[in-house]
Amino acid sequence: MRDQPVSVATVWLTGLSGAGKSTIAHELVEALRARGERVELLDGDELRESLSKGLGFSREDRTTHVTRVGFLADMLARNGVWAVVPVIAPYADAREQNRARHEASGARYVEVHVATSLEECARRDVKGLYAKARAGEIPAMTGVDDPYEIPEDPDLRLETEGRSVRDSAAEVLALLLPDESERTLS
Ligand SMILES: Nc1ncnc2c1ncn2[C@@H]1O[C@H](COP(=O)(O)OS(=O)(=O)O)[C@@H](OP(=O)(O)O)[C@H]1O
Numbered sequence: 080m081r082d083q084p085v086s087v088a089t090v091w092l093t094g095l096s097g098a099g100k101s102t103i104a105h106e107l108v109e110a111l112r113a114r115g116e117r118v119e120l121l122d123g124d125e126l127r128e129s130l131s132k133g134l135g136f137s138r139e140d141r142t143t144h145v146t147r148v149g150f151l152a153d154m155l156a157r158n159g160v161w162a163v164v165p166v167i168a169p170y171a172d173a174r175e176q177n178r179a180r181h182e183a184s185g186a187r188y189v190e191v192h193v194a195t196s197l198e199e200c201a202r203r204d205v206k207g208l209y210a211k212a213r214a215g216e217i218p219a220m221t222g223v224d225d226p227y228e229i230p231e232d233p234d235l236r237l238e239t240e241g242r243s244v245r246d247s248a249a250e251v252l253a254l255l256l257p258d259e260s261e262r263t264l265s
């Protein structure tokens with residue numbers, strides 16, 4: 080049981096492929112659900128099979144995708160459902176459109192830059208995409224031959240290198256639930 084109501088938010092985890100967005104998002108979802116919150120995970124890969132089916136990785140398509148996801152996240156957050164969003168969102172203008180939408184609706188918007196370096200992401204190469212990009216098999220790979228515009232003023236710039244997943248996720252949770260003395264990260 081919590082003592083005080085918490086402020087539901089959209090939590091947008093932006094960063095390169097392999098930065099740790101999905102891993103941290105899953106930790107957050109678990110922790111929030113464990114304390115009885117209503118939460119939706121809006122995963123970029125999954126939404127590209129439904130809401131954004133048919134969209135690719137051109138600047139125009141990414142902007143359409145990212146602002147669509149922002150629309151959905153805002154709708155959830157302003158109705159009391161946490162929206163945890165591990166989506167690259169590489170362009171500053173699309174991220175700002177989403178922030179502005181939330182400001183207009185009164186929903187809380189928390190931008191977390193998962194600031195893992197390109198070198199580390201390429202070393203992790205969770206999905207083998209960096210190797211494919213190097214081999215010329217994937218065009219417009221973010222950070223390689225398509226830009227990632229680093230957030231200038233995120234609510235949190237999160238380091239993951241040399242840290243555990245639990246530690247990184249706990250830092251985000253501390254921002255989301257500042258009044259909690261105990262945070263559940265199972
Ligand atoms: N060219 C290119 N650049 C970046 N990423 C690529 C690309 N092609 C496919 N993928 C895979 O698609 C996932 C990114 O989807 P997103 O919806 O998060 O991207 S974006 O915000 O529209 O840029 C991304 O997922 P994550 O690795 O979880 O970030 C990749 O698995």
Ligand SMILES: Nc1ncnc2c1ncn2[C@@H]1O[C@H](COP(=O)(O)OP(=O)(O)O)[C@@H](O)[C@H]1O
Nearest residue numbers: 096097098099100101102205239242243244247
């Ligand atoms: N502190 C950390 N936070 C998040 N992920 C980490 C951390 N340290 C190592 N990793 C690893 O990095 C990888 C990140 O992959 P993933 O979460 O799929 O990235 P993304 O969703 O950004 O593409 C995972 O294998 C994860 O275990």
